[in-house]
Amino acid sequence: MAFVKKSKNKYNNYMFTPGNFDACKFLKNRSQMPIANYLFTIIGDYTNLNHTCPYKGEIVIDRFRINMDRIKWIPMPPGDYGILSHFSCNGKEKFYLKIFFSFTD
Numbered sequence: 619m620a621f622v623k624k625s626k627n628k629y630n631n632y633m634f635t636p637g638n639f640d641a642c643k644f645l646k647n648r649s650q651m652p653i654a655n656y657l658f659t660i661i662g663d664y665t666n667l668n669h670t671c672p673y674k675g676e677i678v679i680d681r682f683r684i685n686m687d688r689i690k691w692i693p694m695p696p697g698d699y700g701i702l703s704h705f706s707c708n709g710k711e712k713f714y715l716k717i718f719f720s721f722t723d
Contacts, residue, residue: 619637619638619639619653619654619657619701619702619703620700620701620702620703621633621634621657621699621700621701622699622700622701622702623697623698623699623700624697624698624699624700625697629698629700632699633692633693634653637653637654638704638706639651639654640706640707640708640709641671641705641706641707641712642670642671642672642707642708644658645667645669645670645671646670646671657701657703659688660684660685660688660689660701661679661682661717664679664680664681664682664683665677665678665679665680666678671707671708672707673707673712677712677713679715682717684719694721695721696720696721696722696723697720697721698718698719698720698721699718699719699720699721700716700717700718700719701715701716701717702714702715702716702717703715
């Protein structure tokens with residue numbers, strides 16, 4: 619998972635070093651991965667990722683909106699950002715999530 623900010627027409631890591639994690643292990647015990655858990659709470663209300671593995675069928679993120687109260691503590695100057703993540707379960711990549719947004723005053 620990576621949190622990126624656009625600078626000079628290129629997205630670069632912002633605030634923390636990206637890392638990999640197994641989505642099934644994460645969904646079993648979200649508290650052991652605090653950064654991933656925090657980012658998950660931002661999309662959690664808009665997705666059907668609401669139980670542990672196995673997942674069958676589609677994984678949906680619908681009508682996503684960023685709740686500004688959840689991110690107001692993050693030092694984010696105006697600009698273009700992204701949340702990028704590969705999701706794997708039991709060592710097999712399942713999907714790639716890309717969320718891009720612009721933050722303004």
